Amino acid sequence: MSSPYHTHAEFEAARLASTEEAFLALPRDELLLSYQANALAECSRHTLLIVEKGRRIGFTWGVLAPLAVRTAASARGQGGMDFLYISYSKDMTREFMDACAMWSKAFAMAITAIDNEYIFEDQDEEGNSRNISASRIQFASGFEIIALPSAPRTIRGKQGVVAIDEAAHLNDLEAVAKAAMALRMWGGRVIIVSTHNGADNPFNEMLNEVRSGKRKGGALTISFNDAIAAGLYERVKLVTNTEFTKEEWIADARGGYTEDQQAEEFDCIPSQGAGSLIPLDKIMACTHDDAGKPELYAGGLVGVGRDVAIRKDLSVIHAVEAVSLVLWLRGALA
Numbered sequence: 001m002s003s004p005y006h007t008h009a010e011f012e013a014a015r016l017a018s019t020e021e022a023f024l025a026l027p028r029d030e031l032l033l034s035y036q037a038n039a040l041a042e043c044s045r046h047t048l049l050i051v052e053k054g055r056r057i058g059f060t061w062g063v064l065a066p067l068a069v070r071t072a073a074s075a076r077g078q079g080g081m082d083f084l085y086i087s088y089s090k091d092m093t094r095e096f097m098d099a100c101a102m103w104s105k106a107f108a109m110a111i112t113a114i115d116n117e118y119i120f121e122d123q124d125e126e127g128n129s130r131n132i133s134a135s136r137i138q139f140a141s142g143f144e145i146i147a148l149p150s151a152p153r154t155i156r157g158k159q160g161v162v163a164i165d166e167a168a169h170l171n172d173l174e175a176v177a178k179a180a181m182a183l184r185m186w187g188g189r190v191i192i193v194s195t196h197n198g199a200d201n202p203f204n205e206m207l208n209e210v211r212s213g214k215r216k217g218g219a220l221t222i223s224f225n226d227a228i229a230a231g232l233y234e235r236v237k238l239v240t241n242t243e244f245t246k247e248e249w250i251a252d253a254r255g256g257y258t259e260d261q262q263a264e265e266f267d268c269i270p271s272q273g274a275g276s277l278i279p280l281d282k283i284m285a286c287t288h289d290d291a292g293k294p295e296l297y298a299g300g301l302v303g304v305g306r307d308v309a310i311r312k313d314l315s316v317i318h319a320v321e322a323v324s325l326v327l328w329l330r331g332a333l334a
Contacts, residue, residue, distance in 0.1 A: 050192045115137075156182075164190070164191070
């Protein structure tokens with residue numbers, strides 16, 4: 001039997017249309033699941049909110065997109081402002097902007113323009129100009145939703161709410177977050193959302209700083225199981241007509257991951273040693289000017305270790321002396 005669609009784009013457009021139709025047929029007070037409604041309230045309560053979440057729970061679609069529409073479509077006197085969205089991939093950006101267009105229909109908000117190839121001029125600290133490609137949706141309120149590349153400079157000079165999506169997977173989250181924090185001074189807010197990518201990732205470090213009170217803000221956890229308990233499977237079944245039972249669907253979702261990966265991807269438990277190198281400042285904090293001077297050897301127990309390069313770098317041999325509870329470098333050969 002031949003397909004009525006000539007291209008994949010036509011098929012995808014039809015699929016999205018049927019999904020929207022099924023979703024928008026719900027009563028207005030049932031559009032959001034309970035954890036999505038709670039997360040929306042938390043986003044409005046804090047000037048900085050960090051959210052650790054399970055994989056594919058509908059946070060971008062059911063929290064960030066409606067928040068973006070509600071923010072950008074409101075008048076200034078009602079808290080309206082621009083909404084800036086940052087992610088690490090173009091596919092995520094496209095899905096987010098499609099979701100914003102759908103929520104605009106759900107809320108009956110007036111869109112004046114959708115521009116998927118919005119170009120704006122940026123200048124670096126040396127005054128050099130360059131063109132940056134972005135996407136935006138403009139509303140009758142005069143505000144807009146803008147999807148930006150994950151570069152710190154794209155945020156500088158702007159105002160509004162900033163959402164950094166899948167933040168643990170950005171190349172330089174610390175720099176992007178630092179640039180975003182300045183927007184809070186003028187009434188903006190910063191929302192940093194992600195699945196985990198290792199315990200030593202900057203995202204997890206920022207989350208722990210908020211929890212410990214070192215950094216002012218709010219923290220929120222939404223695991224895959226939390227979403228299931230709130231009706232995620234039933235919502236997926238409604239819009240996709242899946243033939244899996246609930247147990248089969250959960251098993252299939254988790255089945256492609258090892259137990260350790262499931263803990264990180266679904267249960268919001270960051271893996272140990274999964275991500276980045278030791279930061280340079282932490283390495284420097286452990287150094288001493290006298291380290292590496294063989295003449296300072298005090299007769300303690302010496303251990304020798306060798307790191308053999310696999311591809312191109314030279315191997316290195318380190319000799320360390322145990323002095324009390326500290327290992328002092330006494331010699332190095334590269």
